[in-house]
Amino acid sequence: MRERDRISLREFREAHAAQEAAIQAERLLHGRDPEIVNHVEDPTLTELEALVTGERETEWFLIYNPWFYEHPYNAKLLTDYVTRNGRSHSITRELLESAAKRMQRFGFLKERSVPQPPVIQTTPAPSPTEISTTVVTAQPNAETFAGWDIATGQPREFSRFEVDRMSGDEYARTFRLNRSGMLLAGKRLR
Structure with a gap:
């Protein structure tokens, strides 16, 4: 097989896969889904019992699937899916999981937005030369103390910071x- 044939075969397979995905996505959103989870309905359930069971199964679905984002858009997608496929009286956690995972795979579900970290504005740290300049330079109204420079033995003023x-x-x-x-405490030490 020549390189040209390999490329055209790969392009054909990619186009076919994309077409199949589009058909599945269309069925998932607008038609009856042939891949719906098969389960047996309980014919003895009344409409009220089916509603209570559906709510309980939905709660279990949300507990066991923390990745699912509880957004009104996502809830409407799942509700429409269940109704369109005739399963509104027999909702199970497995049905919801299957539908939600397929919708997520096709990118139909809204995802949680990742919160952006807050922007913290910081001032640059002063360089060592600025720090030493700040220490040496005293403000005119700053508190100073008269003492003796240890290195030179000469009298000198010391700032509160230096002391x-x-x-x-x-x-x-x-x-x-x-x-x-x-x-x-007023007493002389010996």
């Missing part, structure tokens, strides 16, 4: 506190 970030040892050396000079 808050100091360890206890750094704080004691910066402000030249020694154990004999500290006060605790």
Whole structure:
């Protein structure tokens, strides 16, 4: 078989499959479905009993098929299908499952929309140079503390931020506190 023959055979098969799918889809939506689940109707059921049984089976269908989206459009499709195929007095979970899966396969059912994650606007993180500039630059009305620079030994002003970030040892050396000079609750420590 030549390549040209293979291509034409494949195209023929694809066209035939598409045509069959279209016929099945048309039957599913508008005609009687020959592939409907075969089950025996109970002739002893009254109309009220059939209605109650149908509601119960529908509830079971929804419980066992969480993928099915309970949308009015989907409910109308299934109701029309059951009515058109003469099964409105003998609704079973299997019938609904079969019909819903076939309708889903052909893309007739509405799907749940996936919620979009909320858009969170963030500000870019400051670069390390901006952080160090922010620490060094003090605002004119910011609270400052007079102390001694540990590295140079010279007097210097320290911001509230710098003081808050100091360890206890750094704080004691910066402000030249020694154990004999500290006060605790008004009493001098030794």
